[in-house]
Amino acid sequence: MKSSTGNQKPKQNWGDKFLNVVEKTGNKLPHPVTLFFIFAATVLVLSFVLSAFDVSAQHPDPDIEEPIKVINLLSREGIRDILTGAVGNFTGFAPLGVVLVAMLGVGVAERSGLIAAMLKKIVMGAPDKLVTAVVVFAGVMSSMASDAGYVVLVPLGAVIFLAKGRHPIAGLAAAFAGVSGGFSSNLIITMIDPLLGGFTQEAARMFDATYSVTPAANLYFMMASTVLITCIGVLITEKVVEPRLGTYTGSYKQDLEPITPREIKSLKIALLALIGFIAVVALMTIPETGILRTDEGALLDDPASPFIGAMIPLISASFFIPGLAYGISAGTIRKDKDVAKFMEETMSTMGGYIVLAFAAAQFVAYFEWSNIGLILAISGAEFLQAINLTGIPLILAFIFVSGIINLFVGSASAKWAIMAPVFVPMLMTMGYSPEVAQLAYRIGDSTTNIISPLMPYFAIIVAFAQKYDKKLGIGTLISTMVPYSIAFMIAWMIMLTIWMLIGLPIGPETPVIY
Template sequence: MLSNKKDLSLIDRFLNRIERTGNKLPHPVILFFILSFAVLVLSWVVSLFEVAVTHPGTGETIRAVNLLSKSGIRRIFTEAVGNFTGFAPLGVVLVAMLGVGIAEKSGLISAALKKTVLSAPDKYITAVVIFAGIMSNIASDAGYVVLVPLGAVIFAAKGRHPIVGLAAAFAGVSGGFSANLLISTLDPLLAGLSQEAAQLIDPTYTIPPTVNYYFMVASTFIVTTIGTWVTENIVAPRFGEYTGDHEEELEKITAEENAGLKSALIWLGVTLAIILLMTVPENGILRSDAGNLIMGSTPFVGGMVPLIAIFFFVPGLAYGRKTGSIANSDDIARYLDETMSGMGGYITLAFAAGQFVAYFNWSKLGTILAIGGADFLQSINFTGLPLIILFILVAGLINLFIGSASAKWAIMAPVFVPMLMQLGYSPEFAQMAYRIGDSTTNIITPLMPYFAIIIAFAKKYDEDVGIGTLISTMVPYSIAFMIGWTILLVIWFIFNLPIGPGGVLFY
């Protein structure tokens, strides 16, 4: 689609090389088992050389622990189950998905997305499609299968090129994956991994799911603005006028769906009112005995995941009862079963990742690498913003090969979180920077799980669309998001702005 065929050929060759390299990587589950074995061997090798570092906080000498010793092998067998059940993100995600599953299976999320997009004026339709894509991430991956094809339908129905609408929706759903106005299932997932990594340095450190909230709210508007500009000024002109014969008509919101949405909104208000009654008063049930709501180990922070589940469950139930998609308790049980059935792949991944995280922790390799790496970076004066920007770029590069946000962070967090803590940066700030790199390159990697589905959606309107077409279309979004989002982080850093309830920039 580029005007210069030579440039297009060069891009295709480069991206095809990335694809070939990435395809050689094993499935994330197998990758974690390989990494677990690598940690075992590495712990033995490093212990042979008696590598040691001094903990800057306690003055303790830390040495590598050989996990292939008699005691180490015993621990691998006896604590395997505990490594799995104690893996922080496991319960967090499963509990949150109980509520999200009801909202999704009842049809509430699909109807809410359709209502949001259809009620927007034509001149704002691009911004609304991108914004709706970002907001769809409260339901994990629902936006890929609901909003991306809907974006193409909307643009086609309004006489514009449908693939432009598809690209705009894809940019919002995937490129803006970490941004949102609400706490999504991703927040507790990443916070759990960050907390486990932070406790390599500070065993008492806790990270609530809200720590990046303020920054992610601002990011929602930045990503929407940038995405709209790229769509209208770069992507749309390259595709021009749609000359295909595939016409679309927007399926209007039915009276039944409208009634369901009103019922869901009413019950959402009731739910929020009850939560406010438990949090606003100084002696609120969800406050600590000292009256704190966010700071420290408060019931509100500790109960954030069940609250997220309730936040989706109640409106989802109200919508389902009103529209008839939930007729009785059997439907609720069935939807919950279907939701958990769909989490089988994640549960398998959690087992493998849990072993890797535990081995890495037991071996002390993460602590040694963090302290040694921090000392090295300090010795060459490579700290501050240049280090953070490099970290974002590294996260974006790794994302080209490992699409799962949790899989990457499970690998990166035990190394980078303690390292950045040693340099004075908080785990929640490291997590915030990681989320930029993780989101912005989603849309240009063929290894992203939904990439093939997006191409299938596009082929409905143009049979010639392939991997190169889609990637070359999304590259401008990826570059613009990376630059704009990083600039936003730099502004946040310079002015030391609050990043979210319970979150700080510096450790």
């Protein structure tokens, strides 16, 4: 039996049949662009209906007395906002600029021949048993570079698997699982740590006015989680996803000829160029007075750090500069017009994503304007309070509810700003530290990223996947990622339960018990 992805599938078990139902149901939906416009229209109608019934919720912050109400976007003011805000929604859509800027550099590296040569040199000689682990681990670690993993590692995972004679969608899924499903994990502190820590500290001070939360609050647990997510990602990819996808029989090919002496020489020159670029970045970041540090000397522990803000241009440059050096050495770049041509060709391939981004941007904006997402988050928090769970069962329920809310509210910081004032003081009264509440939230928030169409980068992952199967729809991608989502949540819950029962610190001088 052949699937829509051009694969010869083996005999299916009950799990495969369930995922096939998810896939078929999802793929019966319209084109993703049409679907996002339908979602946007649905939000408009819901905003009208819910506002008519005066649906609202009380913000958990006691300083905010006004209830949060559903805003009717079909009112006089709402229609004005829809029309006047359409362009701003599109140009302000966070993934759009990130993707296009990053792809300028990646395009030069790809079309100059650098990426193909790297694959021939590294990937084709790498042990097959380690390829999946390397792809997932690199995805997990990519959060140190903000959102660059979505536009660099996810498509690269597909290329690597195809070059190895494996299914490209499996490689894409493995990288996506690491980048997005394991977003909170890392071996070092990333920008998400101080961002969430600030909200946690403010919420904790509602109960203890002197309490402080450091950016390293969850570091030990997240370091261990990096290993856990990598292992689970490898297991799901090789035992569930690849067998279900079967053999790739699509038209897209990744033929890699043996590497030539000139390519090896050009790779060495590209490596020297990259080392030189890294040295320049180091001069701007390592000294306490470095250009890319804040005036106070902060680098990664302050979301306002210039280094964090410059991450995407730096990522783009880290591909552009070696790609330029490689092209000049290999003879694929002879004049400046070649570089401009490479960039133009890269942007021409992004047309489908740009259209998709426009539709997705309107939907996300309408959902935010209507306040429906905020009310869902508050209602979820109130539900957990109402069922009167305590201790570890409450924390596990909190993880699950956070994951469900994440399907509807994409921003990690926006959700935590709403939920922290409720759960941090509540868990403190039960004897658990604020850092545990933050940790539980991060687990729930990460595990359902990969199955949520509201996740800002979901649209571009669909676009990347359609490179290998033009008929691939949202249903196929979601059904492929569901096993990762379920496995990550279960494994993380078990790990957190054991961690709390033993009483291990979750970060430097950060105990489980308050």
